[in-house]
Amino acid sequence: MNRSAGVLLAVSSLPSKHGIGCFDESAYKFVDRLKAAGQTYWQILPLCPTSYGDSPYQSFSTFAGNPYFISLDELIKDGLLTEDECNVDMGDDPESIDYYKLYNTRFALLRKAFERSSVTASEDFAKFCRDNKWLNDYALFMALKDKFGGAAFSEWSDDIRLRAPEAMERCSAELKDDTEFYKFLQYLFYKQWNALKKYANDNGIKIIGDIPIYVAADSADVWAAPELFQLNENGIPTAVAGCPPDGFAADGQLWGNPLYDWKCHKETGYKWWISRMEHCFKLYDVVRIDHFRGFDEYYSIPYGEKTAKNGHWEKGPGLELFKAVENALGRKEVIAEDLGFVTDSVKQLVRDCGFPNMKVLEFAFDSRDTGSRNDYLPHNYGENCVAYTGTHDNQTIKSWFDTISDDERKAARDYLCDKYTPDDKLYKLFIALIMRSRANLCVIPMQDWLGLDDKNRMNTPSTVGENWKWRMKAEDMSEELCAEMRTMAEIYGRIT
Numbered sequence: 001m002n003r004s005a006g007v008l009l010a011v012s013s014l015p016s017k018h019g020i021g022c023f024d025e026s027a028y029k030f031v032d033r034l035k036a037a038g039q040t041y042w043q044i045l046p047l048c049p050t051s052y053g054d055s056p057y058q059s060f061s062t063f064a065g066n067p068y069f070i071s072l073d074e075l076i077k078d079g080l081l082t083e084d085e086c087n088v089d090m091g092d093d094p095e096s097i098d099y100y101k102l103y104n105t106r107f108a109l110l111r112k113a114f115e116r117s118s119v120t121a122s123e124d125f126a127k128f129c130r131d132n133k134w135l136n137d138y139a140l141f142m143a144l145k146d147k148f149g150g151a152a153f154s155e156w157s158d159d160i161r162l163r164a165p166e167a168m169e170r171c172s173a174e175l176k177d178d179t180e181f182y183k184f185l186q187y188l189f190y191k192q193w194n195a196l197k198k199y200a201n202d203n204g205i206k207i208i209g210d211i212p213i214y215v216a217a218d219s220a221d222v223w224a225a226p227e228l229f230q231l232n233e234n235g236i237p238t239a240v241a242g243c244p245p246d247g248f249a250a251d252g253q254l255w256g257n258p259l260y261d262w263k264c265h266k267e268t269g270y271k272w273w274i275s276r277m278e279h280c281f282k283l284y285d286v287v288r289i290d291h292f293r294g295f296d297e298y299y300s301i302p303y304g305e306k307t308a309k310n311g312h313w314e315k316g317p318g319l320e321l322f323k324a325v326e327n328a329l330g331r332k333e334v335i336a337e338d339l340g341f342v343t344d345s346v347k348q349l350v351r352d353c354g355f356p357n358m359k360v361l362e363f364a365f366d367s368r369d370t371g372s373r374n375d376y377l378p379h380n381y382g383e384n385c386v387a388y389t390g391t392h393d394n395q396t397i398k399s400w401f402d403t404i405s406d407d408e409r410k411a412a413r414d415y416l417c418d419k420y421t422p423d424d425k426l427y428k429l430f431i432a433l434i435m436r437s438r439a440n441l442c443v444i445p446m447q448d449w450l451g452l453d454d455k456n457r458m459n460t461p462s463t464v465g466e467n468w469k470w471r472m473k474a475e476d477m478s479e480e481l482c483a484e485m486r487t488m489a490e491i492y493g494r495i496t
Contacts, residue, residue: 001286001333001356001440005485005494006041006208007034008392009446010056010458011069012097015474019090019106020097023192024071026474031200033477037485038495042200043208043443045392045458047193047283051219053464054099057212057290058257060142061220063134063279065189068106074192080113095456097469114184128187134220134279135183141220143178144171152218154236162235163223193283201285204496208335208443209284211276213291214241214257222258228265228272229258239300242308246341247368252308253462259300262317270317270324277325281332292336292357295321296346319352335386339363356441359387361434362400365412377415378437387439389430389448392458396447397427399454427451435492442494449485450476 014021014030021027034042048059049066056066075081088105091098119125129135141153148156159167172179197207215221217237222229230238243253265272280287294316301311326332336355338346350357364376374380381387389397401409401423413419416429427448435442447456447470459467489495 002040002496003493004040004441004496005435005489006039006043006206006441006443007037007446007449008043008388008443009472010045010392010468011047011066012045012056012468013446013458013471015094015472015476018072018086019102020068021471022069022071023196024073027196028199030477031196031203031205033482034200034205035203036479037482038489039485040204040494040496041206041208041286041441041443043288044210046210046212050099050468051216054097054468055459056210056468058216059212059219060145060216061134061138062211062215062276063132064138064186064220065193067110067185067189068102069193070110070185070188071192072109075109075113075188078117080116081109085109085112093471094473095471097471099469110185111181113188114181117184119187120180120184125184125187128190129183132186134224135186136179137224138186138220139179139182140168140172140175141223142182143175146178147171147175153223154218161223197283206285207283208286208288209280210288210290211280212257213289213294214255214259217256217258225272228261230261231258237303240303241294242299242301242311243340244299244311245309249308249462252311254301254305254308259298266317266320270321273321274325274328277332278329281329286333286335288335288337290337292338292350292355293340293342293346296343296349318349322353339391354384356384356386358391359385359434359437359439360390360394361388361430362390362394362397365404365408365415367405367408367411378434378439381434381437381439383438383440385439386441386443387434387437388443388445389427389434390445392445393461394457395454396445396452396457397430398424398448398451399457401426401430402453424451432488432492435488435494446472446476449481 010021011027012021015026016022016024046056046059047065047069048056048061049064050056051058051060072081072086076083076086086109089101090105091101144156144160153161160171200207226235232238237258239259241255241257241259245252277287296316296318297313298316299311300314301308334355336350336353336357338350338357339360359376359381361376361378364374390400394400395403401412416433418429421429431444431448456470458470
């Protein structure tokens with residue numbers, strides 16, 4: 001990874017007239033703007049379908065793509081939909097996503113396109129289905145969710161929930177049309193995404209993808225391969241994932257994801273993980289793995305607990321997993337998300353893997369971690385890291401500075417050697433601060449380039465209902481901003 005710069009922006013946050021960012025003309029224009037701005041990387045959030053809480057980190061499948069990202073304009077061009085049909089209320093706020101309206105409009109339109117398309121009879125579609133072994137289980141899982149009114153698979157009848165052969169055969173025949181529909185959606189998703197990624201790569205922009213370490217409890221992944229997870233004989237988790245209590249969350253974080261049965265994964269030679277990573281590297285040029293600490297040690301919470309207080313740490317697979325992946329796939333570009341409380345053993349695992357880790361500027365001036373050796377202070381960055389002002393889980397840099405303590409604000413200004421720049425303009429100085437660090441790559445959230453406050457924040461951890469909604473306006477990525485971004489990249493040697 002050469003010295004370079006990039007932007008963090010979820011696909012869902014792109015401008016679009018259809019309620020949510022997608023693979024339409026706006027995505028291609030954004031690539032053009034990144035190129036003009038001297039950027040090399042576009043970091044996105046997980047592309048998978050969203051489930052509970054609209055979070056891309058809680059998905060019905062780790063392999064599937066989000067049908068909301070399918071461009072309706074492309075379907076209009078293909079004659080599968082009309083402009084009038086797409087002129088329905090999918091949300092009227094250009095800066096926010098209305099997931100309720102999307103759910104109640106988008107799938108009906110996609111179903112019309114499916115019924116009018118002949119692509120499912122083509123060899124190209126048949127090859128897509130053959131090449132994606134996960135597709136049969138995912139499509140049947142989604143068809144069954146529809147059949148059971150959206151209920152989690154833990155609430156389905158026992159024969160289907162536990163995948164009794166006769167029940168699987170019966171449902172596959174009964175729901176053949178519905179499963180074909182979900183395969184059709186994935187075909188469209190991957191066709192459009194691959195075209196967009198090729199356009200980005202052809203224009204010198206590499207894609208950084210993002211994958212959660214865990215899969216959702218209500219997912220095709222768990223339903224199709226329960227032996228890979230810590231479940232009892234009835235398919236119920238015995239323990240779930242989360243984080244222990246800390247200064248930010250007195251009860252800890254109870255994520256609820258089923259934990260991996262690492263013994264089983266090891267016995268298979270980590271086949272599932274190899275398959276997952278191979279799939280990711282078809283989608284992305286670089287993969288950021290969320291919660292990397294969980295591979296060294298993972299926090300195990302007894303199933304049924306209401307908080308994370310009574311959890312404990314267990315040993316993860318460590319370096320052995322990544323050696324297996326490298327032996328199967330070759331050396332790939334991975335970013336290790338090693339934020340939070342980082343132990344010496346986690347640091348050692350990151351070093352042993354050789355992956356760049358993450359440095360977040362907002363952590364640098366925390367009064368609980370003072371001193372010039374704070375790892376997040378830019379003068380301490382090495383080259384093999386990726387520097388951020390903040391991530392999708394953090395405040396915007398503007399609101400962060402507005403809400404930290406007086407002592408922390410003074411420490412930040414002292415570090416900048418700046419007493420006079422107005423608070424609402426400091427975000428540019430913070431961006432410049434990490435851009436001139438030794439970090440090989442700097443990635444700036446789009447909200448920080450725009451100097452936005454927390455009304456535009458992407459996610460507040462441990463909350464549900466108001467996250468993952470922010471959208472960029474079409475005029476935000478202006479020629480003036482692109483010129484400013486390019487100038488900063490040139491000054492600090494980040495034009496590749």
